[in-house]
Amino acid sequence: MDDLLLKTLVVDDEPLATERLQLLLARLGGIDLVGTASDGEAACRMAEALRPDLLLLDIAMPGMDGIDVARELGRSAGRPAVIFVTAFDQFAVSAFEVEAVDYLVKPVDPKRLERALERARAHLSRRGSGAEEAAPPPGSHLEEFWASDLSGLVRIRAIDIDRVSAERDYMRLHVGTRSWLIHHSMAALEEGLDPAQFVRLHRSAIVRRDFISGFQRNASGRWIARLADGTEQPVGRLYADCVREIAGR
Structure with a gap:
């Protein structure tokens, strides 16, 4: 998986957020962007048709939210890896429960995104080799939290x-x-x-x-x-x- 492009679907109801992620992914390389979706229902349809390796998935969306999308796709064979990309910190535990590879808070730091993509590659490689059960993926435990203070949001390492x-x-x-x-x-x-x-x-x-x-x-x-x-x-x-x-x- 390390030598292959990650087939990636970006899901976000905010066009500017989608555009920013596309620009970041283009700079990092190693990504085959197969499509974008602006709501959860469309994400599920596109994931079924395109079979992406990875979803960069917003959580707070009208209708079917990102947690519901991850839960629905988790029932299918060959489910994609999921990295949540959200403006909120309070869904981190729910993201852990649906076995997300990582959890990023907007605005996304490029280096943090790069680390998350490395985790997705490692997760998919383990799954492809049949070693997924033997070795828990990086990020299987909560590594950071985002909390509000007077200056905005603060990242706190676990x-x-x-x-x-x-x-x-x-x-x-x-x-x-x-x-x-x-x-x-x-x-x-x-x-x-x-x-x-x-x-x-x-x-x-x-x-x-x-x-x-x-x-x-x-x-x-x-x-x-x-x-x-x-x-x-x-x-x-x-x-x-x-x-x-x-x-x-």
Whole structure:
């Protein structure tokens, strides 16, 4: 697959966004743009007729949205790889659930797009060699989030997150002395974040493993995690086994 052109279908209801993606793809090379579609229904019809290797797929579209398109195409044999390209960050967990190769937020950075295309090639190569089940594709875990702040949107790498705390319907991502709210569920984040890097310690808390400096018991015998910034995180009763797993005992 590395030596072949990626047959690519661009799906976006905004003509300017479609044009920008076409220009970026032309500069990067290695792409055979087989068509464009402006809504989900047309995307499904064109994908069935053209059999693209890859969809660059918007999410928020009238009628059938991008998540629905990916779910529909995922039922077919030889399904295309999907890279979501959207103006919103809150669909990242849904994108993970439909096995998207990557998730890009507009305006698309050319280098970020290039990395996403490399992932798509690797994903398709593994699938062609029958190794898809043996090796999970890059990007199978959430790698980044986009959060709003006063200046616009901020990209937050998952590996930079110290801990996640729940605040009603929102999750707060803590990075050093700063934090941002995103609209996700704790269960979806637990599933999406790499378990080799993150562990859920409480129904309302996920912590990066190397941010935990130790454990101690309180007066009632409950475990408390000591964190690298000097704060403490109670360990829920349902998650007490995590202490033994982390400590290797």
